[in-house]
Each structure stands twice: as C-alpha cells, then as structure tokens.
Amino acid sequence: MRILLIKMSSMGDVFHTFPALSDAQQNIPGLIVDWVVEGAFSEIPKWHPVVDKVYPIELRKWRTSLFRKQTRQEIKAFFKEVNQTDYDLVIDAQGLLKSAWVARKINAKIAGYDWKSAREPLATLFYDSKCSVAKNQHAILRLRQLVAQGLGYVLPENAPIVYGLDTQAWSKPQLVTEQFAEHEYWVFLHGTTWDTKYWPESYWIELLKKVNALGKKVILPWGNQEEHERALRITSSLEGQNNPSGRKVWVPPEMLSLNDMAKTLKNAEAVVSVDTGLSHVAAALEVPMVVLYRVTDPKLVGADGSEVVRLESPCAPDYIKKFSNHNQEIESLQGLSVDDVLSALLEKLKG
Known part of the structure; x- marks a missing residue:
C-alpha cells in the first residue's frame, strides 16, 4: 500500500x-x-x-x-x-x-x-x-x-509515543568532535520567537556554571545574529574559554545546518530548551530534555515524548506576547528557576 x-x-x-x-x-x-x-x-x-x-x-x-x-x-x-x-x-x-x-x-x-x-x-x-x-x-x-x-486500524488507548526515526548511524558532526572529542556534552536551546518566551540570560549563565561544575560541557547553538550575540554573552561569563583544551562551553562560529543540528542533538547527553521548534527535533530524537514553557501552553502542541520533561509557569496557559506589568513578568518565571531545571534534568538522567 x-x-x-x-x-x-x-x-x-x-x-x-x-x-x-x-x-x-x-x-x-x-x-x-x-x-x-x-x-x-x-x-x-x-x-x-x-x-x-x-x-x-x-x-x-x-x-x-x-x-x-x-x-x-x-x-x-x-x-x-x-x-x-x-x-x-x-x-x-x-x-x-x-x-x-x-x-x-x-x-x-x-x-x-x-x-x-x-x-x-x-x-x-x-x-x-x-x-x-x-x-x-x-x-x-x-x-x-x-x-x-x-x-482502518485501531489505535490502542494510551499507546506510547514512538517516533521511530532511523538515526542509529548518526555520528557527531566533525565540528563538535573537534571541540569536545569524545566528551559528553549538553545543548542549551536558548533562542525562540517571542521576547516573553525567553529565559533570562542571568538564568542561563547560572545554569551553565552549575552544569560546568558537574563536569559537563555545553553547546550554545544559534539561528540568527541576535541569538549568536546572546550565546557569546552567556559564554563570556566563564573564564578561560580561550584555552581549547579546557573548553567547557562552545558557540559554533557559524549557524549549524539542520542536519548538523539534528546530529548534534541526537548525540547530546541532555538538552535544556525554551519553547522553540528545535525542542520538537530533540523530542523526536529521544534525547533527555527539559523544556521551559514560560507563557505558552504545551498541552496541545508542546514537545512530547518519552524523554521530555515539561516545566510550566502559572502564566503558561495565557499566551502572553507582552507583559502587562512587572509582577506578571516575575510570575511567568515561577517553577522555572535554575534549580528547578537542573534537578528535573538530573532526575530524568537517572532514568
């Protein structure tokens, strides 16, 4: 057929x-x-x-x-x-x-x-x-x-989500291997469309430092000039990044192609993401991931799969494109602290 x-x-x-x-x-x-x-x-x-x-x-x-x-x-x-x-x-x-x-x-x-x-x-x-x-x-x-x-077939109730992608032969892109050799790494997907969906840079910096302290290396990919500049600012919070042998975080010098981005995600140990298209890629590739829903509701269209943990703020159902006041902005980060994210991901990695 x-x-x-x-x-x-x-x-x-x-x-x-x-x-x-x-x-x-x-x-x-x-x-x-x-x-x-x-x-x-x-x-x-x-x-x-x-x-x-x-x-x-x-x-x-x-x-x-x-x-x-x-x-x-x-x-x-x-x-x-x-x-x-x-x-x-x-x-x-x-x-x-x-x-x-x-x-x-x-x-x-x-x-x-x-x-x-x-x-x-x-x-x-x-x-x-x-x-x-x-x-x-x-x-x-x-x-x-x-x-x-x-x-014309029956879908069993509560049947598990199986993406079934043929990715077993996918290896790390050469650029990633050159930076981290065979070391494990995490990926931080920090770029998204609405300003209200961003996770504050100070949070990314704090998370990066804590993840590095655990001995984990991190990749900060980007898809446009604004995201590239943000990734560089986050990276600049660490000292000693000019020493490749001690590199703990890497910002690709060029935007990765979709295929290279997918292979990078597939071979990652873990991913942290805001609400963005690439979170669906990581979900389909069945990489352990925490996705942050600050002002958007994941119930109908959020990233989903066996390896996905979704963290939602009280404002997630509201689809806020512009905060009406400072209190609302603060509320939109409830449940999305650095410790919330890190503990959720470490728990997921325990299996």
Whole structure:
C-alpha cells in the first residue's frame, strides 16, 4: 500500500507526524508513505524509514506570485510529477483549505478531518473520507488518530509515543568532535520567537556554571545574529574559554545546518530548551530534555515524548506576547528557576 501524506509546515507539525507513521508502519505491512512538505523542511521526512518520496512544495512562494506564468508552470509541473505515482489514499493531515487544495489535485481518494475536527471546516468538503478526532488533544495524538482512522486500524488507548526515526548511524558532526572529542556534552536551546518566551540570560549563565561544575560541557547553538550575540554573552561569563583544551562551553562560529543540528542533538547527553521548534527535533530524537514553557501552553502542541520533561509557569496557559506589568513578568518565571531545571534534568538522567 502506498499513500501520500500532506503535512507541509511548520517544523513542530512535521515532527508531530512521525508517531502516526510509526503506528501505521506497525499496523500495515509493506506500507510506503510519500510526503508533500514545504521546501524548507524537505530533508526531515526521510528520517523516518517508512517514507520513500518527498515532494518539496513552494506553496508560500506560489501564493505571492500566483498570476505569473512561471508560477503557473511550476504548479503544473509539481502536480504532474506527483501524479506519476498511483496512490491508494491521500491523507490531508493539516485540515486547512490550502492543504485540501493540494490534496484535491492528486488523482486519489482523500481522507481528512471531519467538520468538527478540522482547523478550517470548509476543507472537509474536499474529502472522500472524514475522520472524527477530538480537538482538545495534543497534536501528536490527533494525528495518530487521524491516520489510524484513515487507514482502518485501531489505535490502542494510551499507546506510547514512538517516533521511530532511523538515526542509529548518526555520528557527531566533525565540528563538535573537534571541540569536545569524545566528551559528553549538553545543548542549551536558548533562542525562540517571542521576547516573553525567553529565559533570562542571568538564568542561563547560572545554569551553565552549575552544569560546568558537574563536569559537563555545553553547546550554545544559534539561528540568527541576535541569538549568536546572546550565546557569546552567556559564554563570556566563564573564564578561560580561550584555552581549547579546557573548553567547557562552545558557540559554533557559524549557524549549524539542520542536519548538523539534528546530529548534534541526537548525540547530546541532555538538552535544556525554551519553547522553540528545535525542542520538537530533540523530542523526536529521544534525547533527555527539559523544556521551559514560560507563557505558552504545551498541552496541545508542546514537545512530547518519552524523554521530555515539561516545566510550566502559572502564566503558561495565557499566551502572553507582552507583559502587562512587572509582577506578571516575575510570575511567568515561577517553577522555572535554575534549580528547578537542573534537578528535573538530573532526575530524568537517572532514568
């Protein structure tokens, strides 16, 4: 059986889909999955062994230049390529009008969420098979239930999350080996989108010092100039960093590629992360990790998995993009102290 999965973005959504593929692979012998995904994430789907073809789609670019001849030609060529393969089923795992539009242009029957389950109910008008999936569940469970219903098998209640990625052969990137040789290391994922989701630099510095005192080395990766500067400030709190042989913390001189970042996370002993896309990567790679939810609620879309510990402040359910006063800012750090984080991670590492 060969199916086509449509799950185009975002990074977290893509990683949330893997447990559903692991379920399907276990329940349907010989299953092959092809995947339509945004070009920026096209290297990710093949990390799962059930995935064969990946079709990078430039939907965001197309929407800004829909009336250009070149865009129309690209759209035509894209769907011509996809339709060269015969599919037993297309599963729209996003439940949006844009994903339903993509699904409808494939020559196969379509399964998706029903009217009460889809994020954009009008999308369900395009589906041949409609699946009822309660909305008040984590995105991972919703996807597992959707795929199970679409393919006709029963998902056991409380079935453990298995990402099932084929990463056994992944070794440390050469850059990491050059810095730390065979020493174990931790990764601090300090970068995120909203200012209110950041963990204070003073907290990172204190945590870094305590982790170094335990004999652990730390990597501070970054994804833009602001994050690079923050990583350097945190690093500058330690003395003796100009001596490579005694290096306890490393800031990569260049932004790591997604593949190198994933391999760095996979081979880490532990990870501490704020609410960011890379926390979903580490969760899928089953690395012991503590994730800090200062102003966002992890119950529906947070990083999840067997090795994930989630710490939430009292403000986590409120989705605060700007603090209304200083007291609220202080409240948003309750339960997220350095000692809270370190003790939670050390407990996780004990197994």
